[in-house]
Amino acid sequence: MKVIAVKELKKYYGQVKAVDGISFEVEEGTVVAMLGPNGAGKTTTIEILEGLRKKDSGEIYYFGKKVEEIDETIKQMIGVQLQKTAFFEYLTVYETLELFAALYNKKVDKQRIKSLIELVALEEKAKAKIKELSGGQLQRLSLAVALVNDPKIVFLDEPTTGLDPQARRHVWQIVEDLRKSGKTIFLTTHYMEEAEKLADHVLIMDHGKIIAEGTVDQLINSLDMESYVEFWTDQPEKLLEKLEGTVLLNHDKLQIPAKNVEEVLHKLFDLSKTLQLKIDNIVIRRSNLEDVFLKLTGRLLRD
Numbered sequence: 001m002k003v004i005a006v007k008e009l010k011k012y013y014g015q016v017k018a019v020d021g022i023s024f025e026v027e028e029g030t031v032v033a034m035l036g037p038n039g040a041g042k043t044t045t046i047e048i049l050e051g052l053r054k055k056d057s058g059e060i061y062y063f064g065k066k067v068e069e070i071d072e073t074i075k076q077m078i079g080v081q082l083q084k085t086a087f088f089e090y091l092t093v094y095e096t097l098e099l100f101a102a103l104y105n106k107k108v109d110k111q112r113i114k115s116l117i118e119l120v121a122l123e124e125k126a127k128a129k130i131k132e133l134s135g136g137q138l139q140r141l142s143l144a145v146a147l148v149n150d151p152k153i154v155f156l157d158e159p160t161t162g163l164d165p166q167a168r169r170h171v172w173q174i175v176e177d178l179r180k181s182g183k184t185i186f187l188t189t190h191y192m193e194e195a196e197k198l199a200d201h202v203l204i205m206d207h208g209k210i211i212a213e214g215t216v217d218q219l220i221n222s223l224d225m226e227s228y229v230e231f232w233t234d235q236p237e238k239l240l241e242k243l244e245g246t247v248l249l250n251h252d253k254l255q256i257p258a259k260n261v262e263e264v265l266h267k268l269f270d271l272s273k274t275l276q277l278k279i280d281n282i283v284i285r286r287s288n289l290e291d292v293f294l295k296l297t298g299r300l301l302r303d
């Protein structure tokens with residue numbers, strides 16, 4: 001069952017084509033990740049779906065029904081975690097959840113709030129004031145807030161931006177648990193690891209358009225390139241000329257796409273001998289979504 005379908009969605013801000021005619025579908029019980037760099041149009045898209053911004057044109061369907069406006073009926077079925085959530089600094093974690101629960105028609109009892117606090121592992125902080133929480137804890141609280149009305153669909157806008165690796169993994173675990181419990185999750189991210197780890201379906205977005213989509217495997221297989229050899233060299237320009245497909249990653253780091261790693265390494269060492277170059281820090285790694293983005297746009301996902 002398709003819980004969301006979007007057709008030719010558009011939103012312009014003056015000359016800026018923030019969302020430029022995108023179409024996609026979200027299957028029930030799956031995690032869909034919209035992956036793209038800053039400014040790609042992810043927040044605009046997710047906030048239109050949440051009813052926080054108005055579309056210019058295009059069609060939105062929830063549970064197969066076309067919706068002109070994201071009304072109360074839909075709002076009762078969705079949970080929203082915003083990129084930045086403002087909480088009252090002097091309320092406790094428990095009181096904050098109580099406050100948000102009061103905004104919904106559904107009855108939210110004490111037990112439900114307790115189990116939400118458990119779900120996001122904030123038991124020890126239940127009585128702590130908002131101003132005493134770390135960034136990771138705040139992010140987990142905003143996840144709990146998104147779940148307060150027991151939504152069918154959960155929207156997460158860059159749920160781990162600014163978190164350290166441990167806090168990030170913690171959020172990932174919660175998202176995986178939510179998926180297991182049957183929720184549908186739509187998230188935006190500019191971390192390819194996040195999309196690779198969580199998503200059943202990835203929408204790659206750039207300059208307001210979806211430039212590729214599929215499962216992580218489908219997207220990576222579309223490259224037809226198994227691995228990448230990356231290394232440092234003192235004279236990158238010489239190798240750029242001689243080795244086909246070589247890309248300069250930053251000022252002195254090069255990357256060669258390799259269908260056959262052994263062959264590429266032989267070539268590389270032969271060339272380094274004849275051209276008398278230094279080579280160091282060689283890393284061989286499997287293809288990932290960053291490579292897909294690089295191939296499609298000629299740019300890196302990361303800034």
Ligand SMILES: Nc1ncnc2c1ncn2[C@@H]1O[C@H](COP(=O)(O)OP(=O)(O)OP(=O)(O)O)[C@@H](O)[C@H]1O
Nearest residue numbers: 013016017018036037038039040041042043044045
């Ligand atoms: N309210 C607004 N008024 C004018 N321009 C806007 C507005 N909101 C977004 N934009 C512009 O639309 C484009 C898409 O922005 P959007 O926030 O949707 O991207 P994003 O992919 O979510 O990026 P980020 O990860 O930085 O939030 C950007 O060029 C942005 O500057």
